[in-house]
Structure formats: C-alpha cells, structure tokens
Amino acid sequence: MLEVENTTFRKRLLAAMEMSEEKKNGQVRFSNFLQSLIESAKNNFSKKDSGKRYSSNLKDMCTYLIFIVGGFLCYMVMYRNLPIPSVSTIRANLSSKDTIREGYFRFKELSDFLTARNLPRIVSISEDGTRVKGQIQYDRKTNQIVGFVLPLDKNGLPSVGKYPATSARTISNYFEENTVSNIAYCLIAQPMAPNAPSFCLALFGTDNKFESTDVSNRWNWMVAQGKEHNIEIVNFSGDGDAKILKAMCSRVFKNNKHWFFFLWYCPTAFYSRPHSYRNKIKRKIHHSIHYSSNGKIYCF
Numbered sequence: 021m022l023e024v025e026n027t028t029f030r031k032r033l034l035a036a037m038e039m040s041e042e043k044k045n046g047q048v049r050f051s052n053f054l055q056s057l058i059e060s061a062k063n064n065f066s067k068k069d070s071g072k073r074y075s076s077n078l079k080d081m082c083t084y085l086i087f088i089v090g091g092f093l094c095y096m097v098m099y100r101n102l103p104i105p106s107v108s109t110i111r112a113n114l115s116s117k118d119t120i121r122e123g124y125f126r127f128k129e130l131s132d133f134l135t136a137r138n139l140p141r142i143v144s145i146s147e148d149g150t151r152v153k154g155q156i157q158y159d160r161k162t163n164q165i166v167g168f169v170l171p172l173d174k175n176g177l178p179s180v181g182k183y184p185a186t187s188a189r190t191i192s193n194y195f196e197e198n199t200v201s202n203i204a205y206c207l208i209a210q211p212m213a214p215n216a217p218s219f220c221l222a223l224f225g226t227d228n229k230f231e232s233t234d235v236s237n238r239w240n241w242m243v244a245q246g247k248e249h250n251i252e253i254v255n256f257s258g259d260g261d262a263k264i265l266k267a268m269c270s271r272v273f274k275n276n277k278h279w280f281f282f283l284w285y286c287p288t289a290f291y292s293r294p295h296s297y298r299n300k301i302k303r304k305i306h307h308s309i310h311y312s313s314n315g316k317i318y319c320f
Contacts, residue, residue: 053081061103074105079113087114121162123170123178123224125242130209131249133219139211141250145221145242146257147207147264149228154200158185165191168198169227176238178224201225212254232266239267 056078064072082104087095098104105113120126134141156167163185170178183194207222239256246253258264 052077056081057103064103069106072105074109079105079109083110083113115161119161120220120223121180122164122166123180123222125177125207125222125245126220127245127249127251130219130221131251134211134251137211137216139213139216142212142252142254143209143219143246144212144255144257145207145209145253147205148259149203149205149226149261151202152204152225154202154225156195156200165194167200167225168194169201169229170224172230172234174237175241176230176234176236177241178226199227201227203228230263232263232270235263235267236271239271 056075060074060078064074082095086098086104087107087110090098092107095107095110099106130143131141133139134143154167156165158164159166162181164181165183165185168183170180170182173179183198185191201224203226205224205226206220209219209221210216211219243253256264256268258268
C-alpha cells in the first residue's frame with residue numbers, strides 16, 4: 021500500500037518548489053525543482069543507467085508530483101523526456117516510507133500525529149468508498165495477498181492478515197473461494213483545529229456487501245479505541261450511502277421517539293452531505309407519485 025499520511029512530505033515538496041524571480045549578482049534563481057533537474061542532467065549526462073544518481077529531493081518530488089498524482093503512464097512519458105529517476109527507483113523510494121497495512125486502524129499513529137503537531141485530541145471521522153479496478157498483489161513486507169475482500173468481524177472491522185501467502189495451493193484457493201475487492205474504502209480523521217491536516221486512519225478494499233449493523237459496531241469500537249488513546253471522536257460523517265444513513269438513524273432514534281431531541285441524548289453527532297439527502301428524498305418522492313386516469317395525483 022502507498023503512503024497516505026504525507027503531510028510532512030507535502031510541506032517539504034512545497035518548500036522545495038517555491039518560485040523566486042529575485043536576481044542576485046545578475047543571476048536568476050530557479051525553483052528548486054527545476055534546479056534539481058538541471059543538476060541531474062549535468063551529473064548523469066555521461067553515465068550509464070546503472071550509474072546514475074539522484075538527490076533525495078528530486079526523488080521525493082518525482083514520487084509525489086508525477087508518479088502518484090500522474091500515474092504510471094504519465095511517469096513513463098516524463099521519464100523518456102526528463103532526467104528523472106526510473107520507475108524502479110521511485111518504487112524503492114516509496115517502499116522506504118511508512119506504509120499503511122490494509123484494514124489496520126492506526127489509532128496509535130493518530131495519537132502520535134496529534135502530539136507531534138500540538139493539535140487538540142478531538143477529531144471528526146469521515147468515511148467514503150470509491151470504485152477501483154480490482155487487482156491482486158503480493159505484499160512482501162507482510163507476506164500477504166492483497167486485493168481480496170477482507171471479511172468483517174463482530175466489531176465490523178476487516179480481518180487483518182486473512183490471506184497469508186503460505187503456498188501456491190493456498191493462493192490458488194484464495195482465487196477460487198474469495199471475491200476481488202472493487203471499492204477502496206477510506207476513513208479519515210480530521211483534527212478540530214483551523215488549518216489542521218487530516219490523517220488517514222484506515223484503508224481497505226471491499227465489495228460494499230456489508231450491513232448497517234457493521235457500520236454501527238465499527239463506530240462503537242472506534243469510540244472505545246479513541247478513549248483508550250485519549251482521543252475524543254465528536255462525529256462521524258459519510259456521503260449519503262444507505263448503510264451509513266441507516267446506521268446514523270438507528271443510533272440517533274434508538275432511545276428517542278422524537279427526532280428533534282437527538283442533540284440532547286446522542287453523545288456523538290452524525291453528518292451526511294445535504295445534497296445526498298436531497299437526491300435520495302427526490303427519488304423517493306418520484307417513485308411514490310402515481311397518476312390516475314382522471315388526472316388526479318396520488319402520493320403514497
């Protein structure tokens with residue numbers, strides 16, 4: 021898995037790429053990125069591919085700006101036209117960074133993140149999934165096969181380490197008995213402070229075939245884990261997914277018959293994007309309207 025928590029990494033890139041048109045002694049100062057490319061071209065001009073060397077700043081900038089943002093094909097085009105590191109060098113640079121293990125909830129890392137940046141230990145949790153093209157890969161760091169849907173436990177959490185690569189027969193059975201994930205599901209923690217960077221709490225693949233009870237159980241577990249690490253979770257938010265909305269409603273109305281009392285009785289707030297509610301309500305109304313032969317409209 022690629023490094024996701026890269027706030028410090030981004031700051032270094034921005035500092036390295038600051039433009040300056042100030043002239044000193046008749047010379048124009050270039051951006052550090054352009055200067056790194058010029059130095060790379062000079063230093064590696066007469067060297068073979070195996071003997072070329074690149075600065076750490078250039079490798080970091082190429083990793084983020086071209087490889088991660090642009091993708092593999094974009095990087096290959098740039099590699100053929102610019103004095104930048106090869107794809108194997110970029111992948112080695114990525115593997116040297118801190119990585120996220122699929123399905124692992126990083127509460128300890130979140131605690132260290134808040135402490136290091138002197139941020140309040142109060143966070144908002146948002147979650148969302150995006151469709152991806154399913155692909156199976158081998159993670160040599162954990163000796164796991166990555167890309168299959170991780171089953172959920174009683175707390176609604178992905179079962180980490182479910183697919184160890186112990187033998188060829190075992191791997192073959194994984195393909196026969198399991199489903200390839202087609203949705204990347206991400207949970208982000210946002211500290212409650214102005215201009216505070218967000219933190220990737222967890223990331224895992226799924227096929228979206230889980231229940232609202234799994235979502236609710238996961239929230240309960242996350243609140244308990246937050247307390248263990250002295251972190252308060254003030255709310256959970258989603259994009260209007262039916263399972264998330266159902267979990268929100270079940271928790272808000274669990275002990276309250278009147279919806280307008282939930283703010284007083286519910287210790288954790290819930291939020292979903294307003295336009296998601298609007299679209300869902302519009303569809304419900306559209307499908308509940310029936311027209312009769314006499315021109316009257318009936319709503320059910």
